[in-house]
Amino acid sequence: MAGNMNITLKVWRQKNSKEKGYFETHLLKNISPDMSFLEMFDVLNEQLISEGKEPIAFDHDCREGICGMCSMYINGRPHGPNRGVTTCQLHMRSFKDGDTIVVEPWRAKAFPVIKDLVVDRSAFDRIMAAGGFISVNTGNAQDGNAIPISKEIADKAFAAATCIGCGACVAACKNASAMLFVAAKVTQLSLLPQGMPERKRRVENMVAQMDAEGFGACTNTGACSAECPKEISLATIATLNREYYLAKLTSENV
Amino acid sequence: MYTLDSKIPEGPLEQKWTKYRSTVPLVNPANKRNLEIIVVGSGLAGSSAAATLAELGYKVKVFCFQDSPRRAHSIAAQGGINAAKNYQNDGDSVYRLFYDTIKGGDYRAREANVYRLAEVSTQIIDQCVAQGVPFAREYGGMLSNRSFGGTQVQRTFYAAGQTGQQLLLGAYSALQRQVGMGNVKMYARHEMMDVVIIDGKCRGIIARDLVTGKLERHFGHAVLLCSGGYGNVFYLSTNAMGSNVSAIWKAYKKGAFFGNPCFTQIHPTCIPVSGDHQSKLTLMSESLRNDGRIWVPLKKDDNRHPNDIPEDERDYYLERRYPAFGNLVPRDVASRAAKERCDAGYGVGASKMAVYLDYSSAFERYGKIEANKRNLHNPDKETILNLGREVVKEKYGNLFDMYKQITGEDPYYVPMRIYPAVHYTMGGLWVDYNLMTTVPGLYALGEANFSDHGANRLGASALMQGLADGYFVIPYTIGAYLSTEIRTKPIPTDHPAFADAENNVSNHIQKLLNIKGTKSVDHFHKRLGKIMWDKCGMARNEQGLKWAIDEIKKLKEEFYRDLRVPGTANELNPELEKAGRVADFIELGELMCIDALHRNESCGGHFREEYQTPDGEALRDDENFMYVAAWQYNPDGNPILHKEPLIYENIKIAQRSYK
Ligand SMILES: Cc1cc2nc3c(=O)[nH]c(=O)nc-3n(C[C@H](O)[C@H](O)[C@H](O)COP(=O)(O)OP(=O)(O)OC[C@H]3O[C@@H](n4cnc5c(N)ncnc54)[C@H](O)[C@@H]3O)c2cc1C
Numbered sequence: 001m002a003g004n005m006n007i008t009l010k011v012w013r014q015k016n017s018k019e020k021g022y023f024e025t026h027l028l029k030n031i032s033p034d035m036s037f038l039e040m041f042d043v044l045n046e047q048l049i050s051e052g053k054e055p056i057a058f059d060h061d062c063r064e065g066i067c068g069m070c071s072m073y074i075n076g077r078p079h080g081p082n083r084g085v086t087t088c089q090l091h092m093r094s095f096k097d098g099d100t101i102v103v104e105p106w107r108a109k110a111f112p113v114i115k116d117l118v119v120d121r122s123a124f125d126r127i128m129a130a131g132g133f134i135s136v137n138t139g140n141a142q143d144g145n146a147i148p149i150s151k152e153i154a155d156k157a158f159a160a161a162t163c164i165g166c167g168a169c170v171a172a173c174k175n176a177s178a179m180l181f182v183a184a185k186v187t188q189l190s191l192l193p194q195g196m197p198e199r200k201r202r203v204e205n206m207v208a209q210m211d212a213e214g215f216g217a218c219t220n221t222g223a224c225s226a227e228c229p230k231e232i233s234l235a236t237i238a239t240l241n242r243e244y245y246l247a248k249l250t251s252e253n254v
Numbered sequence: 255m256y257t258l259d260s261k262i263p264e265g266p267l268e269q270k271w272t273k274y275r276s277t278v279p280l281v282n283p284a285n286k287r288n289l290e291i292i293v294v295g296s297g298l299a300g301s302s303a304a305a306t307l308a309e310l311g312y313k314v315k316v317f318c319f320q321d322s323p324r325r326a327h328s329i330a331a332q333g334g335i336n337a338a339k340n341y342q343n344d345g346d347s348v349y350r351l352f353y354d355t356i357k358g359g360d361y362r363a364r365e366a367n368v369y370r371l372a373e374v375s376t377q378i379i380d381q382c383v384a385q386g387v388p389f390a391r392e393y394g395g396m397l398s399n400r401s402f403g404g405t406q407v408q409r410t411f412y413a414a415g416q417t418g419q420q421l422l423l424g425a426y427s428a429l430q431r432q433v434g435m436g437n438v439k440m441y442a443r444h445e446m447m448d449v450v451i452i453d454g455k456c457r458g459i460i461a462r463d464l465v466t467g468k469l470e471r472h473f474g475h476a477v478l479l480c481s482g483g484y485g486n487v488f489y490l491s492t493n494a495m496g497s498n499v500s501a502i503w504k505a506y507k508k509g510a511f512f513g514n515p516c517f518t519q520i521h522p523t524c525i526p527v528s529g530d531h532q533s534k535l536t537l538m539s540e541s542l543r544n545d546g547r548i549w550v551p552l553k554k555d556d557n558r559h560p561n562d563i564p565e566d567e568r569d570y571y572l573e574r575r576y577p578a579f580g581n582l583v584p585r586d587v588a589s590r591a592a593k594e595r596c597d598a599g600y601g602v603g604a605s606k607m608a609v610y611l612d613y614s615s616a617f618e619r620y621g622k623i624e625a626n627k628r629n630l631h632n633p634d635k636e637t638i639l640n641l642g643r644e645v646v647k648e649k650y651g652n653l654f655d656m657y658k659q660i661t662g663e664d665p666y667y668v669p670m671r672i673y674p675a676v677h678y679t680m681g682g683l684w685v686d687y688n689l690m691t692t693v694p695g696l697y698a699l700g701e702a703n704f705s706d707h708g709a710n711r712l713g714a715s716a717l718m719q720g721l722a723d724g725y726f727v728i729p730y731t732i733g734a735y736l737s738t739e740i741r742t743k744p745i746p747t748d749h750p751a752f753a754d755a756e757n758n759v760s761n762h763i764q765k766l767l768n769i770k771g772t773k774s775v776d777h778f779h780k781r782l783g784k785i786m787w788d789k790c791g792m793a794r795n796e797q798g799l800k801w802a803i804d805e806i807k808k809l810k811e812e813f814y815r816d817l818r819v820p821g822t823a824n825e826l827n828p829e830l831e832k833a834g835r836v837a838d839f840i841e842l843g844e845l846m847c848i849d850a851l852h853r854n855e856s857c858g859g860h861f862r863e864e865y866q867t868p869d870g871e872a873l874r875d876d877e878n879f880m881y882v883a884a885w886q887y888n889p890d891g892n893p894i895l896h897k898e899p900l901i902y903e904n905i906k907i908a909q910r911s912y913k
């Protein structure tokens with residue numbers, strides 16, 4: 001079903017991490033408002049292929065807002081204009097016929113561009129490897145109902161655990177800080193009784209790795225939470241700070 | 255002729271696993287350090303296996319094509335995970351979960367495997383809770399449950415509509431812990447291109463670094479394929495864009511048998527197709543059938559707004575046809591019933607290929623309870639509905655939001671429109687009780703194996719199976735093989751078998767790039783998908799399948815003549831990745847049709863129009879088809895069929911009835 005929108009796209013092109021990037025302009029006709037933003041890119045790429053040109057590389061997989069792979073910086077906002085949605089969940093009905101849309105990759109020192117709109121977010125995996133877990137080997141668990149956890153706590157832990165690791169918080173932040181991402185995990189695990197034994201080590205190690213990766217400092221501007229597709233709350237950052245200072249005050253890792 | 259040995263342990267059903275587990279040969283810790291295991295895939299099956307094997311002391315390498323292991327498609331699972339905990343005291347037990355699964359699968363799964371699955375299900379929940387997976391809880395602090403299709407107990411554990419996400423993040427954190435400790439080496443943005451076989455045993459893989467395009471050789475004493483399902487052979491499905499068959503297809507072509515390739519699950523509740531631009535379909539979790547009611551208008555071509563159609567002019571066809579299970583019949587039954595109504599002209603929406611999933615009576619029911627809780631006397635209807643909407647939001651909020659994002663309609667006020675879509679593949683590599691394929695040293699776990707679900711999987715059982723395979727089965731069963739391999743030194747990757755395999759991969763890539771035709775990969779993928787959906791989808795028949803096999807052959811020929819893949823092999827090249835996958839899907843499509851054509855019966859998701867009961871239910875032929883069809887690749891012609899007979903010693907076979 002072809003639609004009736006005409007869109008001008010200004011897209012970032014960059015061959016690889018070493019070469020310099022530039023903007024390229026494309027005109028798209030007959031875009032349907034029911035298309036998702038990424039489906040519009042599919043249409044554009046089909047067009048480029050048929051013209052013998054190279055399609056635009058972008059990250060995506062689930063296309064339903066949960067894998068955290070899609071990552072476009074649209075008109076100056078990570079994941080575009082709508083609150084609480086990822087790029088893949090954005091639909092063309094959120095734009096107007098005749099609009100010009102500027103699309104860039106995430107920009108952050110810790111997220112180098114790989115090609116076009118694709119960046120390297122492996123720093124997040126390394127932060128998780130530094131402490132984003134509970135050390136429990138398979139087979140060591142007691143009955144799931146052995147420790148009652150109140151619904152309020154479970155719900156709060158769940159809300160923090162919904163982070164999809166997309167990196168929009170970093171892209172939104174003028175300092176390219178990864179605080180919201182780290183805070184979400186620290187909050188989830190420090191709320192739960194299972195997370196208590198490693199509470200201090202965890203936060204210290206995760207923060208140390210975050211700093212080592214070259215993410216910026218947090219100056220509490222709140223852009224991260226405002227742009228987070230899962231609406232991870234700024235309160236998690238307060239929890240992270242509290243956990244961190246508590247750990248530092250009583251640290252065994254001096 | 256080769257005979258399939260499923261290696262099912264002797265003894266009574268309830269004791270098979272316990273006994274086997276305590277007698278399977280062990281590998282001592284010092285030897286484990288010298289044994290290398292390759293895991294392809296980082297979904298629930300891959301992550302849980304890799305983390306657990308690394309905890310045990312093996313040297314593990316993990317591969318995934320996404321940029322992080324956390325993005326494997328398991329992340330998208332919504333509704334929940336089953337376990338026979340009987341926390342609700344509603345009569346659940348290991349036996350009942352076993353029974354429901356065998357019956358749900360229409361008597362086409364192996365008893366011993368399914369029983370083991372039901373047995374370890376309870377440990378999975380414990381393990382996940384210990385990892386900090388925030389399952390939904392009741393006010394009293396206990397774990398909460400809900401119902402899924404094909405069962406009459408509440409045994410499904412969940413975390414809102416994001417259960418897969420929470421389970422995968424749990425397994426991912428266990429994996430990252432091992433990565434941090436240096437026990438696992440992670441290769442993200444890497445695609446497995448082939449397996450390497452030396453002297454009849456699997457000894458490694460060829461992988462492609464997707465960023466640089468470089469081909470790499472990796473040795474392993476054993477290789478575990480945990481690469482997920484192949485529903486994307488239909489082009490449109492609820493799977494992620496990258497989900498593919500390639501890893502297991504390459505293994506098939508190297509000698510691993512493919513089990514029941516045609517067993518596909520079409521999920522009844524997905525958001526309908528809206529146009530040609532559509533790139534994927536979105537599932538609306540089965541858990542929504544807990545509270546939602548499915549209906550179509552009683553009158554044909556009724557164009558009224560759903561809210562204007564009065565109660566007595568609606569046909570709640572599932573409740574009408576299946577009073578015992580109502581809206582919670584299994585997926586294959588619900589999907590066929592929706593198709594039947596739409597084909598008969600009662601469908602709704604612009605395309606008329608949709609039915610309603612309606613929450614208004616749930617809003618009312620929950621609203622009344624909530625009003626009572628809050629001591630509101632005589633609240634008006636709108637107040638009740640709003641209170642109900644709040645409750646529903648808590649249970650399914652993310653699903654309702656997703657629906658609204660995609661369709662632009664608000665399901666809190668208008669019934670959802672839904673239609674069946676391809677969702678899951680019960681077929682996969684044939685494995686024995688140890689999860690080993692017909693190639694020694696090569697294993698398949700999770701959705702990639704032919705699985706415990708027979709001809710139809712029950713909801714919330716894939717997550718259970720993936721984690722059972724990875725956390726609790728393979729860590730034991732792999733000992734049976736690796737204990738015989740402790741003297742095998744790592745084979746240097748300059749071995750001719752590695753060089754050969756790499757060469758073949760490289761040639762295939764060049765072949766795809768050199769076609770330089772006129773049509774894109776998606777063009778061919780869409781055409782393949784249409785053939786498969788029309789002829790090998792929800793309903794199949796002999797004539798259609800024969801036609802499809804012919805068409806797919808022609809499509810393959812055209813693909814290799816007219817494909818255009820831009821770019822080169824030495825860079826990030828998503829089109830090239832897709833081309834390789836679609837090349838494999840085309841070949842798989844043919845095998846699926848061959849399998850569907852040979853199975854002259856209907857069972858579970860495999861519905862052959864020629865074989866149905868007078869009231870349109872699937873008609874099995876137990877006499878002739880109570881077996882697993884395991885296909886062997888034949889480079890010189892048609893694939894060769896091997897049969898593993900299914901023997902039911904503990905369950906009485908019956909016609910499946912949900913009436
Ligand atoms: C939308 C949706 C909702 C679902 N909801 C539920 C539910 O509520 N309950 C339930 O029980 N089940 C559900 N399922 C089914 C269930 O999610 C899957 O069957 C299960 O998660 C599969 O897990 P897996 O580990 O086998 O594979 P996946 O999670 O798909 O992982 C596959 C892995 O293999 C890797 N891979 C694949 N090919 C290659 C290659 N060639 N080289 C390198 N790596 C490769 C991928 O990178 C990935 O890491 C749902 C499925 C979908 C699609």
Ligand code: SF4
Binds near residue numbers: 163166168169231232
């Ligand atoms: S906190 Fe939000 S924006 Fe940051 S990675 Fe997580 S989901 Fe993305």
Ligand code: FES
Binds near residue numbers: 059088
């Ligand atoms: S593609 Fe998965 S979140 Fe967007």
